[in-house]
Amino acid sequence: MQTVDKAMRLLNLFSTEQPEIGLSELARMANIDKAGTRRLLVALQKHAFIEQNLDSRDYRLGTGFLHLARVRESTFPMASVIEPILRKLTQQTEEAAHASLSSGVETDLLTIGVSASTRAIRVHVQDDEKLPLHATASGCAYLAFSSEERYQTLVKGSLTSYTQETICDLQKFRTHVDGAFAKGYAVSNQTLEEGAFGIAAPFFDALGQPSGAVAIASPVSRMDDEREALFAQLVVNAAIEISKSLGGKVSDAFLLANKERIK
């Protein structure tokens, strides 16, 4: 099934920043030879998962996802369950709120919902942002309540540096994540972007494993201990609400760590 794996990897190379990619570039990014890449693209194109820009001959994601996303959402609404909860967080904080999901194998979380801040100076969260696990509050919150096995799978090798604050040392990062586990929520102070402060809590699947995280992102200039305490409480309760709405089972460790915060 290596072929399917390669095809899926090709699809995941597209992003809002790079919505159209040429054949050579795709082959290089996916580390597959050009002929193989072309064959995969033709197979994906047949089912409308990939389409070609008729002028430039570059490739882009096709319309097949629109349909499958509709099927998925109409039967297991997730984005639409999460959306009002994010809106409420923004009403309560005037800051950006966002939710993201893990695939269980990738080292990024994928944003599936964003509610923009109402203030002039704000953290802008992209609609389809990828959140590196080790550099975001969402990632730390997710990892803190994941199984040891999953942690070991997802956190290894060299950790990319995004700012001077990104924790790139595996041992230091582990300590940071353990701290999030003890507190019951995670913070990130400018580890992904200078000036941005994140505070996040994980939501859980039916087995009590985190499936993603919900977060509030604020300019660091507006943060202090009092706001951190308030945001922590709001985000923890939002995470519990999301877990329950999606039929998930909130882990006992999470409930215990947050027992003072749960309303």
Added chain:
Amino acid sequence: MQTVDKAMRLLNLFSTEQPEIGLSELARMANIDKAGTRRLLVALQKHAFIEQNLDSRDYRLGTGFLHLARVRESTFPMASVIEPILRKLTQQTEEAAHASLSSGVETDLLTIGVSASTRAIRVHVQDDEKLPLHATASGCAYLAFSSEERYQTLVKGSLTSYTQETICDLQKFRTHVDGAFAKGYAVSNQTLEEGAFGIAAPFFDALGQPSGAVAIASPVSRMDDEREALFAQLVVNAAIEISKSLGGKVSDAFLLANKERIK
């Protein structure tokens, strides 16, 4: 790339009617042996395109689509371009309006937008309906302005009967489609569902080939020649608007056949 093809076929077996499917049933539907089906599912699961119901062990579409659909829509908005045009059609007619897309290889069009009728007696269009080409106005409109080659690829073998009115004879169907080409739009009188009347026009891609169709669906009891003429005019102009919004080139044959209707 047969493997990729099989994996994509598996994904397309899921629908609102059948959102969760067990392994044996999936293998049977896809006509792949069980071991092979399981391997494909594991590969798809790894990238969150498939997930498993933890109780029943049945499979369902994963959350991977939510992200890729967001990337696609944020860079090439299609659903969101089409939505207000459908809403306007419903305002003008009080009937359901919907838009659907072709993958270019499947014999169904996939619904990507629906605007519900405002009347008590209405045609209900499912959010993720699959429209068989030969049994719907959308399908006929799409085929009428497609290349001969595409027509031959998509219309062959035995045509499924849905009602007593479904045209299942290849020769008769060809005549029906030629009629739609001459008129500039297509109608279907209870060919998919008893009591439902459809009227549709294709929209076009940058090469002047149809990529899908926009349609109005009304109870047949409310239809007469006058309403057909009005709906034809509205749907043809909506199709042109959609084509232009998506950077498409409306085919000359379509413009010519509809020259009296274009506003």
